[in-house]
Amino acid sequence: MKGIIYKGIGGFYYVITDESKSVECKARGKFRKEHIVPMIGDEVEIEVKNGKGAIIEIYPRRSCLIRPAVANIDMMVVVAAAKNPAPSTAVIDRMLVNAEINGIEPMVCINKSDLADCAELVGIYKNAGYKAVCVSAANGDGTEELFSAVAGRVAAFAGVSGVGKSSLLTLITGNKLETGSVSDKISRGRHTTRHVELLRARGGGYVLDTPGFSSIDPETVAPEDMAWYFPEMRALSGGCRFRGCAHIGEPDCAVKRAVEAGKIAPSRYASYKELYEIQRSRKSWK
Ligand SMILES: Nc1nc2c(ncn2[C@@H]2O[C@H](COP(=O)(O)OP(=O)(O)OP(=O)(O)O)[C@@H](O)[C@H]2O)c(=O)[nH]1
Ligand SMILES: [Mg+2]
Ligand SMILES: [Zn+2]
Known part of the structure; x- marks a missing residue:
């Protein structure tokens, strides 16, 4: 039987099969011997004997995120709020870059459009070449466009605490997820949502709530490759006078x-320069 691991607890993996059944499984010993650890999101072959499930095969991974450890994510929905908390383009841009470094299609979702206008922010990202939507989990505005963008895919929702990831996922999955007030979270200094689990989307596919990740893995990107992860700059590569132009101090860029x-957008260029400088100052590249 084929299925997808949607949850892992204490050495058990919970697999949802193609027939939509949930099966508790152990990994076969051969994986331990080969140092292969099944991941949430893995597409697996399972066998059920005497009521006990076993993972007997793990199919090749299309993508593999380390933090959180989830395989086969095909889309990263970077969520920010139009207001409360105030959006940070620096944080959004890092998350977008991170998605692309991991081979995951990024998109931007600005939530809480009922609290403040988000057209300008969404415009920055559409202009840069991303899919970007403006939504309100509170009144449902724009959510149809978001739902259709993630339908049938494995989509991770990333964003800082309080932007409304759980609220949006509650709408997408039809399950009530734990949400919290922004002030509670700031005072506790942590996210409401901690465990990692794939949730079935009503429109097909899976969604995943993650706190998001805003640090770049230093080993993966050389500073001169950073522009590649900014779609609007990638499109211009080749137009500069110098090959390997850093797009910072060079003439005719x-x-x-x-x-x-x-x-x-100035904010996009500022993010590029910041990430370029961070990568350049890392020891591993000197
Ligand atoms: N006005 C308004 N409030 C919203 C909207 N979406 C979420 N909220 C509120 O914002 C707060 C935070 O929402 P959550 O869904 O818990 O945010 P989260 O991103 O899951 O936060 P963490 O789990 O801490 O990472 C809650 O009080 C929600 O009710 C929205 O579209 N408009
Ligand atoms: Mg949450
Ligand atoms: Zn240049």
Whole structure:
């Protein structure tokens, strides 16, 4: 039987089969010997004998995120709030870059459109080449567009605490998830949502609540490759006078021209420069 691991607790893996049954499984000993650890999101072959489930095969992974450890995510929905908490383009941009570094299609979702206008913020991301939506979990505005974007896929929702990830996932899955007030969270200094679990979306596919990850794995990106992870800059590669142009101090730079012409948002260019500098200062590249 084929299925997907949607949850793991104390050495047990919970697999949802193609027939929509949940089966508690242990991993076969051969995985331990080969140092292969099943991950949430893994597509697996299972066998049920005497009422006991066993994972007998793990299919090749399309993607593999380390934090949180989840396989086969195909979409990363970076969630921010139009207001409360105030959006940070620096944080959004890092999460987008991280998704692409991990080979995961990114998209932007600005929630709480009932509290503040989010057209400008969404515009920045659409202009940069991302899919971007403006929604309100509170009144349902824009949620149809979000639902259809994630339908049939394995979509992780990332974003800082309080932006409304759990509220959106409650709408998408039809299950009530734990949400909390923003002030509670700030005073406790942590997320309400801790465990990692794939949840079935009503429109098909799976969704996943994650606190998000905003640090870049230093080993994975050389500073000169950073522009590749900014779609609007990637599109201009080749237009600069110098090969390997860092798009910072060089003359005759296509990226800087686009920034000056207002085609690249100042916040996006600022994020690029910051991430470029962080990677450049890392010891491993010196
Ligand atoms: N006005 C308004 N409030 C919202 C909206 N979406 C969520 N909220 C509220 O914002 C607060 C935080 O929402 P959560 O869904 O718990 O946020 P979260 O991103 O899951 O937060 P963590 O689990 O801490 O990471 C709750 O009080 C929600 O009721 C929205 O669209 N509009
Ligand atoms: Mg939550
Ligand atoms: Zn350049």
